[in-house]
Amino acid sequence: MRRALSPRSIPYRVVERGGGLLVTAFFLFSSASAILGPRGELVALVLAGLAGCLLVGYEVAYHRRFAYALTGDTLDIQSGVIARRSREIPIKRVQNVDISRNIVQRLLSIAVVDFETAGGSETEATLRCVSFEEAKRLQREVRRLKAGEADEESADAETATATNEGTELFALARRELALVGALSFDLRIPGLLFVFLTGGVPVLSSVLPSGSELPVVVAGLVAAVVVALVSWLAGATVAVLNYYDFRLSRVGDELQYERGLLRRYDGSIPLDKVQTLTITDDPLKRYFGYASLRIGTAGYAPGAGESGSEAAIPLANRDRVFALANRIEPFGSPSFERPPKRVRRRYTLRYLIVLGLVTGVLHGASLVFGWPFPWPTVTPLVLAPLAPVAAHLSWRHRGVWLGDHHVVTRNGFFRRRITVVPYYRIQTVIDSRTVFQRRWGVATVTADTAGSASFVSRGAAAVDVDVATAETLRDELETRFRTALAARRGWGDDDGDGAAPSTDD
Incomplete structure (x- = not known):
């Protein structure tokens, strides 16, 4: 109809x-x-x-x-006032039906419905606007048709209890929402204020007390503090508006989320499209025992924008994050094997080289601009002794673990990422060795998935492991992939993962 x-x-x-x-x-x-x-x-x-x-x-x-219809196989849309346009979108290709409502739309009880397809970087089709009840019906119907249920009558009979079918997995508390805002920083603001910064020193100097000619560097520091404060306020405001009343529930074979204050989002994450789980934190979050969880999906990731993954939990207690991650993919408690200790010397040398380059640039700038402050000489004296400490921390927070059904990797200190990949999701095992890695006898082994082959995400990467360990790890990942895929075929595999992963060396 x-x-x-x-x-x-x-x-x-x-x-x-x-x-x-x-x-x-x-x-x-x-x-x-x-x-x-x-x-x-x-x-x-x-x-x-x-x-x-x-x-x-x-x-x-x-x-x-404008007219649309859901048939058993397609979503048909006809539109156009002067030039008519007809579209048929196969239901099997529709990966998500996302609903969004701003304040005015919520007052009018209408909503925008976006139909996203697997592998698509843009929205496949949009309905602007239908009633909110109709939007929820479309969301349920697409889920029912993709699951291959028999008829709409049976789905309509279950509509009254559809809300109660979902199991709430996570709700963002007010205290956690405040922390999300406090720990957010909008990196776009410094770029937007670049024009002001280029002339910021004379502007700030003009507002300083008259009669006190303070050094130019003080005015520059004041400008930096102002920019940092504005960036933090902007990031905090956006984060609170985006994640207000965040809730995550499981309904059937999907994870459904709701979030937003000024604009309310209602979307889903199909569990059969989940490729990776990534638990992230930083030194400040680790100190207070907090972490975030992101879910990487094949193709489109709802609400992810350019990141390629959806924030399942923006911020919560670390134990809650690991508990939810294990409910989605039961991987257990990883026990990571770190890279060989000799890579700490490699990291130290790398940091010293970078420090030397920065010092050279500062020295050249001081000669050109005649800076009175001693940055070129102070920088190496202060930071050089910290290079071994930074190298040790980088080594300590790397590792790889092979579980019964998942490979788990850990990388990064300032932004640590623990990535979980089921073996049957592996598409490519990449054994890469740069010129510098070959000199140290180490390599990087990456388990790529359908949702990670991008510049943003490179799957689960075991970085700087010993060459012999890398070869063993590569063979073991291939073997466990085949075993996991054979076990999965017992109840079907509709994701096109039937081929063995390719190996790049």
């Missing part, structure tokens, strides 16, 4: 698009009155009224000519 958009979408879209029309009308009114006088004002008002009528007429026609 073909359905139409909600009638309430007409006034909403008119108001939404009318903002630009009002701005245009204002400039037209001002220009016409200046050129033609009172007669020009009348002409401008007539033109603005005509444009408003055309906008309303267009939105009414758009509503009447």
